[in-house]
Amino acid sequence: MWQVYFKELTELVRDKKTMFFIILLPILVFPVLFGIMGLVVANVAKQAEAEEHRYVIINADKAPELTEALFYHKNFKKVESDLTDAEALKQAIRDNQFDLAIIIADDFSADAANLTQSKWTVIYNMSSQLDMIDKYFNELLRDYSKKLQLAKLDSLGVTAEKVDALLQPVKLDKVNTAESREDLGEKIGGLIAYILIPLCLAGCSYPAIDIGAGEKERGTLETLLICPISRTSIVLGKFLTVLTTGLATALITVTSFGGWGYVIGSLMGVDIVAKTMSTLGVADLLLILMMLIPLSAIFASLLLSLSIYARSFKEAQNYIGPLSMIVFMPLIVALMPGVELTWSMAMLPVANVALAIKELIKGTIDVGMLLAIFGSTVVIAAALLAFCVSWFQKEKVLFR
Amino acid sequence: MIKIDALAKSFAISRGQKLSDSEKQDVRYSKEAFHSVRNVSFDCGSGEVLGLLGPNGAGKTTTLRILSTALQPDSGSVLIEGVDVLKHPVQARKKIGFLSSSTGLYGRLTAYENIAYFARLHGMSEAALKQRIDELFTLLNMHDFANRKADAMSTGMKQKTAIARAVVHSPKVVILDEPTTGLDIMTTQTVLDFIRSLKQQGTPVIFSTHHLDEVASLCDRVVVIDKGISAFSDSFDAFKALSADGDLRQSFMTVINATASNREQN
Numbered sequence: 001m002w003q004v005y006f007k008e009l010t011e012l013v014r015d016k017k018t019m020f021f022i023i024l025l026p027i028l029v030f031p032v033l034f035g036i037m038g039l040v041v042a043n044v045a046k047q048a049e050a051e052e053h054r055y056v057i058i059n060a061d062k063a064p065e066l067t068e069a070l071f072y073h074k075n076f077k078k079v080e081s082d083l084t085d086a087e088a089l090k091q092a093i094r095d096n097q098f099d100l101a102i103i104i105a106d107d108f109s110a111d112a113a114n115l116t117q118s119k120w121t122v123i124y125n126m127s128s129q130l131d132m133i134d135k136y137f138n139e140l141l142r143d144y145s146k147k148l149q150l151a152k153l154d155s156l157g158v159t160a161e162k163v164d165a166l167l168q169p170v171k172l173d174k175v176n177t178a179e180s181r182e183d184l185g186e187k188i189g190g191l192i193a194y195i196l197i198p199l200c201l202a203g204c205s206y207p208a209i210d211i212g213a214g215e216k217e218r219g220t221l222e223t224l225l226i227c228p229i230s231r232t233s234i235v236l237g238k239f240l241t242v243l244t245t246g247l248a249t250a251l252i253t254v255t256s257f258g259g260w261g262y263v264i265g266s267l268m269g270v271d272i273v274a275k276t277m278s279t280l281g282v283a284d285l286l287l288i289l290m291m292l293i294p295l296s297a298i299f300a301s302l303l304l305s306l307s308i309y310a311r312s313f314k315e316a317q318n319y320i321g322p323l324s325m326i327v328f329m330p331l332i333v334a335l336m337p338g339v340e341l342t343w344s345m346a347m348l349p350v351a352n353v354a355l356a357i358k359e360l361i362k363g364t365i366d367v368g369m370l371l372a373i374f375g376s377t378v379v380i381a382a383a384l385l386a387f388c389v390s391w392f393q394k395e396k397v398l399f400r
Numbered sequence: 401m402i403k404i405d406a407l408a409k410s411f412a413i414s415r416g417q418k419l420s421d422s423e424k425q426d427v428r429y430s431k432e433a434f435h436s437v438r439n440v441s442f443d444c445g446s447g448e449v450l451g452l453l454g455p456n457g458a459g460k461t462t463t464l465r466i467l468s469t470a471l472q473p474d475s476g477s478v479l480i481e482g483v484d485v486l487k488h489p490v491q492a493r494k495k496i497g498f499l500s501s502s503t504g505l506y507g508r509l510t511a512y513e514n515i516a517y518f519a520r521l522h523g524m525s526e527a528a529l530k531q532r533i534d535e536l537f538t539l540l541n542m543h544d545f546a547n548r549k550a551d552a553m554s555t556g557m558k559q560k561t562a563i564a565r566a567v568v569h570s571p572k573v574v575i576l577d578e579p580t581t582g583l584d585i586m587t588t589q590t591v592l593d594f595i596r597s598l599k600q601q602g603t604p605v606i607f608s609t610h611h612l613d614e615v616a617s618l619c620d621r622v623v624v625i626d627k628g629i630s631a632f633s634d635s636f637d638a639f640k641a642l643s644a645d646g647d648l649r650q651s652f653m654t655v656i657n658a659t660a661s662n663r664e665q666n
Binding site for chain 1: 411412465468469470471472490491493494496498500502503504505506507508509513517518520521522523549565566
């Protein structure tokens with residue numbers, strides 16, 4: 001068994017493709033990709049924030065204070081237009097003559113004695129994820145409304161100290177009992193599980209194809225089968241190889257993300273990584289690893305069974321594609337907001353491990369449930385491994 | 401040395417699998433199974449070379465796979481030096497060396513590592529395997545590319561490596577499944593020389609082939625398998641005598657035609 005294991009590992013280590021998937025991808029490519037993505041997003045947001053919006057204002061003289069504030073806002077630029085009709089303004093915005101039209105009602109009066117609500121209209125293209133026009137204009141309008149509000153209340157005889165009681169009769173003081181770790185765990189715990197579990201699967205996939213279907217395709221399987229070692233030893237050797245690479249991929253990735261995060265964090269003064277790492281104890285990390293081992297064993301047995309059945313690399317890849325989809329489904333369920341680790345969720349394979357990892361990071365894991373999840377995952381893994389071993393004894397699988 | 405008696409092996413046909421017209425005509429197909437090998441018997445003594453002939457799909461490869469313990473027969477027996485291959489497959493495997501023309505090597509391992517891997521699987525100690533591999537490298541003139549990866553080797557180098565791998569554990573019998581099919585003349589010569597050297601050492605060799613000239617130059621015994629039955633099993637001279645002018649092709653056709661007419665009579 002160990003002969004098979006060490007030989008498979010040697011061979012995999014020499015394979016550029018495998019090394020790319022297991023080491024280069026998580027250490028260099030992923031962080032660079034994520035980095036570039038982050039930069040692009042930050043840049044777009046910055047650009048959107050700095051953009052200048054051309055506006056037209058109708059009946060500007062009715063609300064001089066707002067008009068002035070708008071005029072001096074760095075993100076708004078006034079343009080002149082003769083149009084007053086809403087439809088015409090809409091068309092002009094579509095024709096890119098300006099970006100925003102504000103129509104102040106004809107009957108509006110800023111006079112404090114006026115106690116009727118006024119209806120204004122703003123026209124602009126709202127199909128943007130980062131609606132900066134909305135943000136800036138609302139800020140201005142809020143300040144303006146506040147001033148009007150106070151003036152009107154004052155005219156009704158409500159003095160400044162009564163205003164708070166009137167506008168906000170109850171003020172809430174919120175006290176959070178969640179530790180900062182729990183808060184952070186809720187936010188990033190699911191994400192970590194979402195990264196770790198597919199990585200285990202990915203780390204298992206390529207080697208499984210290589211040492212299962214690959215052996216058939218190269219014509220070495222027959223020779224291996226007639227060696228004086230049992231077929232069980234052969235499968236177990238191969239299984240351990242796949243398991244090793246799956247776990248190695250996950251570990252290398254986490255370490256690399258941690259490392260890069262630390263570097264970037266310390267360079268840019270963001271201490272979220274340092275904070276995360278400090279809240280997670282060694283015991284928690286080991287427990288996470290403990291949960292990943294049987295899960296990776298499930299992946300390894302499944303992938304190896306499929307791969308041994310396949311006649312060629314291509315066929316194996318065709319089988320493994322749908323398998324990854326099936327693995328992702330429970331993972332998505334586990335990530336949905338509001339999904340908590342309950343006993344019924346603890347029975348759902350893959351999802352239960354994802355939730356357990358999240359709870360471990362939050363530091364709120366129920367030990368009984370953790371054991372139950374670990375136990376059930378081990379049982380499933382053992383059953384699948386037993387299947388894989390018996391599968392490997394079948395002539396119709398080996399000699400298709 | 402090797403005695404094979406009444407081997408039979410069938411493969412289940414999956415439901416819904418359509419048989420082609422030619423397959424329907426093959427007597428070995430029934431509704432549930434394909435009886436690839438129905439009744440194969442032959443024996444081979446020490447130092448003898450046995451040539452296994454037969455049309456494509458006759459059951460040669462299946463027979464050799466049963467011999468090499470890769471497949472389990474439904475019935476029949478295989479004895480190698482008195483060891484029942486079917487009852488003690490692991491013990492028997494130590495006595496068998498197997499090679500086919502399609503046998504691959506692990507491309508990312510060197511010639512030495514490829515051979516050493518199988519030597520270790522055969523339970524050889526590090527010292528013993530080192531010495532044995534060195535011996536084989538000298539014998540096959542392989543020292544030049546001992547540390548080259550199999551992916552970077554020529555066909556001839558690969559075949560030499562495969563040969564060395566097949567005999568690294570000093571097997572008592574060597575089984576070759578169409579060892580020369582698809583090889584160039586130089587590489588074929590390497591294989592034939594290797595069979596000759598085994599014969600000189602007294603190791604029996606069983607090999608299947610389509611090349612009658614190889615049979616003529618090497619074989620002591622000839623077995624013809626047709627439709628899963630060993631239709632002929634005797635000495636090379638008896639095989640040659642089947643045709644009037646000693647033409648092997650004619651002898652072969654005589655055997656095949658005889659089984660065909662037998663079937664029609666039945």
